[in-house]
Amino acid sequence: MSQAYASVGWNRQKKLYDLVMLASVSVYLALFVGIGAIVHPNATVETLLIRGFGTGALLMLHVILSIGPLCRLAPRLLPLLYNRRHFGVAMFLMALAHGAFSLVQFHALGDLNPLVSVLVSNTRYDSLSNFPFQPLGLIALLILFLMAATSHDFWLANLTAPVWKRLHMLVYVAYGLIVAHVVLGVLQAETNRLLVMILGTGMVVVLGLHLIAGWRERKLDGTADLPISANGFVDVCGVEDIEANCAKVVTLTGERVAVFKYDGKVSALSNVCQHQNGPLGEGRIIDGCVTCPWHGYQYLPDSGASPPPFAEKVPTFNVKVVNGRVLIDPKPNAPGTRIEPAKI
Amino acid sequence: MVVAQWMVNLAMAYAALGVAFAIAFVFYGVGKIDPAAKDAPLTFRLLIFPGVAALWPLLLKRWLNGQTLPPAEQNAHRNSDKSVKEAKS
Numbered sequence A: 001m002s003q004a005y006a007s008v009g010w011n012r013q014k015k016l017y018d019l020v021m022l023a024s025v026s027v028y029l030a031l032f033v034g035i036g037a038i039v040h041p042n043a044t045v046e047t048l049l050i051r052g053f054g055t056g057a058l059l060m061l062h063v064i065l066s067i068g069p070l071c072r073l074a075p076r077l078l079p080l081l082y083n084r085r086h087f088g089v090a091m092f093l094m095a096l097a098h099g100a101f102s103l104v105q106f107h108a109l110g111d112l113n114p115l116v117s118v119l120v121s122n123t124r125y126d127s128l129s130n131f132p133f134q135p136l137g138l139i140a141l142l143i144l145f146l147m148a149a150t151s152h153d154f155w156l157a158n159l160t161a162p163v164w165k166r167l168h169m170l171v172y173v174a175y176g177l178i179v180a181h182v183v184l185g186v187l188q189a190e191t192n193r194l195l196v197m198i199l200g201t202g203m204v205v206v207l208g209l210h211l212i213a214g215w216r217e218r219k220l221d222g223t224a225d226l227p228i229s230a231n232g233f234v235d236v237c238g239v240e241d242i243e244a245n246c247a248k249v250v251t252l253t254g255e256r257v258a259v260f261k262y263d264g265k266v267s268a269l270s271n272v273c274q275h276q277n278g279p280l281g282e283g284r285i286i287d288g289c290v291t292c293p294w295h296g297y298q299y300l301p302d303s304g305a306s307p308p309p310f311a312e313k314v315p316t317f318n319v320k321v322v323n324g325r326v327l328i329d330p331k332p333n334a335p336g337t338r339i340e341p342a343k344i
Numbered sequence B: 001m002v003v004a005q006w007m008v009n010l011a012m013a014y015a016a017l018g019v020a021f022a023i024a025f026v027f028y029g030v031g032k033i034d035p036a037a038k039d040a041p042l043t044f045r046l047l048i049f050p051g052v053a054a055l056w057p058l059l060l061k062r063w064l065n066g067q068t069l070p071p072a073e074q075n076a077h078r079n080s081d082k083s084v085k086e087a088k089s
């Protein structure tokens, strides 16, 4: 991006999103501590806060993990995805509060450094019912920190989106560690079988949504291996198979290509948005630009370049329309190369 | 016990070096390796601070190498575009 970085690109939608999120978190914590104090009159506020922050973070993590597959299944929900990184940072802050309070409450009283104490105060790694569950939470918290700390667009640009995505896939490792942390912790505390049941339900939802969405994606990539004709072009579809101002997505040269139809023309670009690798072919042409469905980055359909002052560019493909069929040269052009659109 | 103490000490030393590096990097180095960060506001510099302190070896390397632009993304289409092929042959 040659456009200078802002700290946060605030707009009305993001402010509303954050406001709703903050209000929900506050209400949750207040209810948790309030009801907890009535049900467990002997529990201290610290204990209730530790549990409130922990369960709150866990709940938020489930929502965050569900947003991705939900948006693939129901594009109406895309506004949820738009500001997901603020959701992620808020979840990390909740988990951090939980972890920090726990360290102070359970590990800061002796002479040991609290972090050392977490690792050594219980070493029964051979026991299931007494397994040291706290180190699992610590490792998960470190992963969540790395993700929150690299959430600014600066990191997307400087790590590049594919590397950034691989880093952020660690969320699934963190999720596994946290599930183990909670289940093993509850085994020891005997307090809350209900929590384990709710967690079980949450896991089924998250896993189920991922499987269903993944299944759909597989079908899409099944369009690979279209025959290449003598002149090196691939017949990808009929002109009428593409809705106006929308795209058909096909796989060519190991990656998806978005074939857009607009203003009586056809253009083809790499499907991979330069921002977070969102699916351009699931976006629409808005104000003459291909608009990414995830966060609204825009590209000119003929050149694959973002209009100035932005500098993002994606590869383009040579395209022809012959007898109502759309033909595409599977060899990509350098990102930002203008290709004459095919007239219908 | 000794191992745990060493692990924590190492992590603390890494983080301390990271914080020291980040102070220099967010105010000075970042604009050298990424032009879009040159005139960015103070809040931007504070927001990237924790990540810089965590991933400092990567950024230190780029700064020392005199890199002036973020790296180009690698994917199937970008790696096999026609200009790449021509440049190679």
Ligand code: HEM
Pocket (backbone or CB within 6 Å): A047, A050, A051, A054, A055, A056, A057, A058, A061, A095, A096, A098, A099, A100, A102, A103, A106, A118, A134, A136, A137, A138, A139, A140, A141, A144, A178, A181, A182, A185, A189, A191, A192, A195
């Ligand atoms: C430094 C890292 C961490 C430490 C030292 C830690 C410590 C603890 C402790 C001592 C408990 C038992 C609390 C009690 O029964 O009163 C607990 C429970 C729990 N932790 Fe963590 N934790 C850490 C990280 C995390 C993270 C990253 C999450 C992520 C969401 C998390 C979620 C939970 C949940 C949901 C519970 C169950 C709360 C309950 O019993 O009601 N923890 N943790």
Ligand code: FES
Pocket (backbone or CB within 6 Å): A273, A274, A275, A276, A277, A278, A279, A292, A293, A294, A295, A296, A297
């Ligand atoms: S992935 Fe963010 S705008 Fe495309």
